[in-house]
Amino acid sequence: MHLVSFVHDDAARIGALRERDGRQTVVDLNRAEPRLPSDMLDFLATGAEALALAERALRVASPELAFDRSAVTLKAPIPRPGKIICIGLNYRDHAEESNAAVPEYPTVFAKYASCVIGPGESIVIPRVTSQVDYEGELAVVIGRRARDVSEETALSYVAGYAPFNDVSARDYQMRTSQWTIGKTFDTFGPIGPALVTADEIADPHNLDIRVTIGGETLQSSNTRHLIFTIPQLIAYLSAVMTLEPGDVIATGTPAGVGAARKPQRWLQPGEVVRVEIGGLGALENPVIASA
Numbered sequence: 001m002h003l004v005s006f007v008h009d010d011a012a013r014i015g016a017l018r019e020r021d022g023r024q025t026v027v028d029l030n031r032a033e034p035r036l037p038s039d040m041l042d043f044l045a046t047g048a049e050a051l052a053l054a055e056r057a058l059r060v061a062s063p064e065l066a067f068d069r070s071a072v073t074l075k076a077p078i079p080r081p082g083k084i085i086c087i088g089l090n091y092r093d094h095a096e097e098s099n100a101a102v103p104e105y106p107t108v109f110a111k112y113a114s115c116v117i118g119p120g121e122s123i124v125i126p127r128v129t130s131q132v133d134y135e136g137e138l139a140v141v142i143g144r145r146a147r148d149v150s151e152e153t154a155l156s157y158v159a160g161y162a163p164f165n166d167v168s169a170r171d172y173q174m175r176t177s178q179w180t181i182g183k184t185f186d187t188f189g190p191i192g193p194a195l196v197t198a199d200e201i202a203d204p205h206n207l208d209i210r211v212t213i214g215g216e217t218l219q220s221s222n223t224r225h226l227i228f229t230i231p232q233l234i235a236y237l238s239a240v241m242t243l244e245p246g247d248v249i250a251t252g253t254p255a256g257v258g259a260a261r262k263p264q265r266w267l268q269p270g271e272v273v274r275v276e277i278g279g280l281g282a283l284e285n286p287v288i289a290s291a
Contacts, residue, residue: 090252221254
C-alpha cells in the first residue's frame with residue numbers, strides 16, 4: 001500500500017494512494033474501516049493488526065470512499081516523527097565531491113519534527129542564509145520497536161519507504177563540526193508523498209533516485225551504491241538507541257548537490273524541487289522566500 005496522511009473537510013485522516021489509468025485517487029481508510037487510527041504514528045504502533053485491517057478495507061472500499069488527489073491535501077505521511085536520524089556521506093561519489101574521506105562508520109546527525117513538510121508544501125529560504133541546498137534521499141520508516149537488533153533481522157522492523165529531501169543551509173551546516181544547525185530549519189524536511197509499505201519493495205537496495213529542478217536532472221543514482229546498507233544502519237543505530245514506530249532514517253544522498261557544483265547552485269524562490277525514487281513516487285516542493 002501507498003499509505004498517506006491527508007486532510008479533507010478540515011479533518012486529518014489516513015488513506016491509501018492509488019493510480020489507475022493515469023488518475024490518482026486517495027481512498028479514505030478511516031471511513032472504510034472506523035477501527036483504524038487516524039494518525040499514522042498510532043497506526044504504525046498498532047502493528048500488523050492495523051495493516052491487515054487497512055488491506056482488507058482497501059480491497060472492499062466502495063467507489064464513493066475514493067477522492068481525486070486534487071480534492072484532498074496530502075500531508076507528510078509521518079507528520080511528527082519521534083526521531084529523524086540522518087546519515088551523511090553514505091554514497092561514495094558524494095563523499096568524493098565533498099572532499100571527505102569515505103567514512104569508516106556511519107556519520108549520524110539529526111533533524112527535528114518541526115522541519116517536516118509534505119508534498120506540495122513550500123520549502124522556505126530563511127532570511128539568514130542564501131545557501132540552501134537540496135539532497136534527495138531514501139527514507140526508511142521504522143514499523144516496530146527495535147533495540148539492539150541484528151543485521152539479519154533488521155529489515156523485518158521496517159514499515160516502509162518514502163522519498164525524502166534533506167534540505168540544508170550549507171553556511172550554517174559548516175560553521176562547526178556538528179551539522180544539525182544547518183539541517184533543521186523549519187520546512188527543511190520534506191517527505192512523501194506516501195509511505196510505501198515494505199512488502200511492495202522487493203529490494204530497497206536497487207531503487208533509482210533522481211532530483212530534478214525545472215526539468216534539469218541534478219542528482220541521478222541508485223540505492224545499490226549506499227556505503228552502509230539499511231540493515232547495517234538499523235543494527236548500528238539500534239545498538240545505541242531504541243527505534244520506535246514512525247522513526248525516520250534518511251539514508252544519505254548521492255553526488256550532484258548544489259554545494260559541490262561549479263559554480264555552486266543554491267535553491268531559488270520560484271523553483272520546484274522534485275525527488276523521485278523508483279516504486280515510491282515523486283515528492284515535489286516549491287521554493288519560496290521567507291516573509
